[in-house]
Amino acid sequence: MTQKPKIFALEEANALLPELEGLLAELDEKQETFRRLQDRLFFEELLEDASPPDEEIREMETRLTELEKEIQKIRELGCLLRHAEKGLVDFLSKRGEEWVYFCWRRGEKQIEFYHTLRGGFFERQKL
Numbered sequence: 001m002t003q004k005p006k007i008f009a010l011e012e013a014n015a016l017l018p019e020l021e022g023l024l025a026e027l028d029e030k031q032e033t034f035r036r037l038q039d040r041l042f043f044e045e046l047l048e049d050a051s052p053p054d055e056e057i058r059e060m061e062t063r064l065t066e067l068e069k070e071i072q073k074i075r076e077l078g079c080l081l082r083h084a085e086k087g088l089v090d091f092l093s094k095r096g097e098e099w100v101y102f103c104w105r106r107g108e109k110q111i112e113f114y115h116t117l118r119g120g121f122f123e124r125q126k127l
Contacts, residue, residue, distance in 0.1 A: 005092050006078025010127070013091040013102050014110050016077055024087050024106050027070040031084065034063040088121055102127075 041056055074081045074089070080101070082088040087106020094100065095114065103113045103124045113124040 008078070008091040008093050008102060010093070010102060010111060013079070013093070013104070016079065016091075017104065017108075017110065019077070020074065020079070020089060020104075021106065023070060023074050024084070027067070027074075027084055030063065030066050030070055034060070034067060037063055082121070090115075 037056075037060055041060065071081060071084070078091075080090040080092075082090055089104050089106075090101035091104070091111070092099070093102050093114070099117050100114045101117065101119075102111045103115050103121060104111045105121070112127055114127055115121070115124040
């Protein structure tokens with residue numbers, strides 16, 4: 001079953017920013033842990049000319065599942081994670097009769113930009 005998209009008022013989207021900052025920080029940490037494990041296994045595989053042991057494969061799968069859970073927490077808020085590493089998040093809204101996305105980047109104090117549904121970060125406009 002497809003989840004109906006959430007439509008945000010600007011105040012409602014801004015209220016989520018502190019929670020999103022925390023979720024994105026957690027996601028960054030889990031991504032870094034996954035990358036380190038992936039790099040370590042890659043180099044071990046190169047040096048030993050063999051596949052990683054099953055327990056290391058399971059550990060990678062566990063880390064990947066943790067990443068998926070963090071992304072799902074963001075989705076459950078109703079917003080769209082556009083780029084995890086850059087911290088780009090969109091919030092579906094309406095300006096007058098036009099459907100738009102409020103556009104926020106991690107570190108910004110509040111939402112100050114929007115873009116059309118077909119646009120993206122580089123087409124964002126000041127509210």
